[in-house]
Amino acid sequence: MARKKQYNETEVVEKAMNLFWKNGYESTSMQMLEKEMGINKFSIYSSFGNKQGLFLESLKHYKSRVNSALEKFKKATNGVEDIKQFFYDSISSNFKVGNQKGCFVTNTYNEFSDKEDQIIKEQMQSFMNNLKLIIIEKLQMDGLKDEKTIQKQANYLLLAKHGLAAAARVNTEKEIEDYIEMIFKNI
Numbered sequence: 001m002a003r004k005k006q007y008n009e010t011e012v013v014e015k016a017m018n019l020f021w022k023n024g025y026e027s028t029s030m031q032m033l034e035k036e037m038g039i040n041k042f043s044i045y046s047s048f049g050n051k052q053g054l055f056l057e058s059l060k061h062y063k064s065r066v067n068s069a070l071e072k073f074k075k076a077t078n079g080v081e082d083i084k085q086f087f088y089d090s091i092s093s094n095f096k097v098g099n100q101k102g103c104f105v106t107n108t109y110n111e112f113s114d115k116e117d118q119i120i121k122e123q124m125q126s127f128m129n130n131l132k133l134i135i136i137e138k139l140q141m142d143g144l145k146d147e148k149t150i151q152k153q154a155n156y157l158l159l160a161k162h163g164l165a166a167a168a169r170v171n172t173e174k175e176i177e178d179y180i181e182m183i184f185k186n187i
Contacts, residue, residue, distance in 0.1 A: 009047060010061070012037040017058035021104040024111050025055055025120075052117070059123055062104045066090075074134050079141035083157060084184050090161070091168045091176055103165035110166070132158050139187075153187055 019036045020028050030041055030051060037044070048054040069089050076082035090103065109124045135157050139150045160183045168176060 007037075007039050007043070012039055012047075013054070013057050013061045016054050017061050017104065020055055020058050021062075021107065024107065025051075026111065052119070056119065056123065059105070059108065059120075063127065066105075070131070070134070074137075076138070077141070079138050080184065080187055083135055083138050083187075084180065087161065087164060087180050087183070091164060102167075102169040106162050106165035109162070128158065131161070156186070157183070 015037045016033055019032060023032070028051075030044070033044060033051070033054065034041055044051075044054060048057055069086070072089075073082060073086040076085070078085075105124065105127050108120065109128065112120050112124060115121075132154055135154045136150055139145060139153055139157075145153070164176070164179065164183075167179060171179075
């Protein structure tokens with residue numbers, strides 16, 4: 001007979017996600033995960049298979065948390081202003097005390113850009129492609145831009161979003177606001 005789990009899986013995944021978010025995948029050890037999650041290695045392996053499985057669950061959990069912001073962004077109807085608001089929304093939690101971590105997806109994207117982990121790369125690429133498609137939809141609302149300009153601006157904004165996520169780890173709120181305002185002067 002299988003033993004009943006003595007922990008809430010959502011809670012331990014949240015704890016693991018925060019640890020991976022803060023330290024990155026490579027720098028997070030199994031010992032750190034055990035301590036943070038409050039469960040032993042056997043339970044981690046039993047529930048998630050391995051460290052990578054736990055990391056993938058953490059990414060899935062993060063995506064479900066940001067899904068409401070993406071849905072709000074997707075449903076908005078003010079074009080470029082919606083993109084700008086999404087930028088502000090995406091960093092708003094970074095300026096609460098203790099939350100200066102940037103974006104978990106961008107941090108992961110940066111960490112795995114030159115690694116061979118195909119599963120994680122596919123997860124990152126899927127997320128970025130989805131975000132770029134939403135940005136393109138918002139830019140098309142202008143009606144005055146040709147497709148070439150829209151593609152260039154979408155690429156620019158996607159890269160600016162990466163920069164914003166990285167900057168949110170270390171820059172002040174005022175510096176971030178100035179950065180966002182300057183991004184949209186170019187659109």
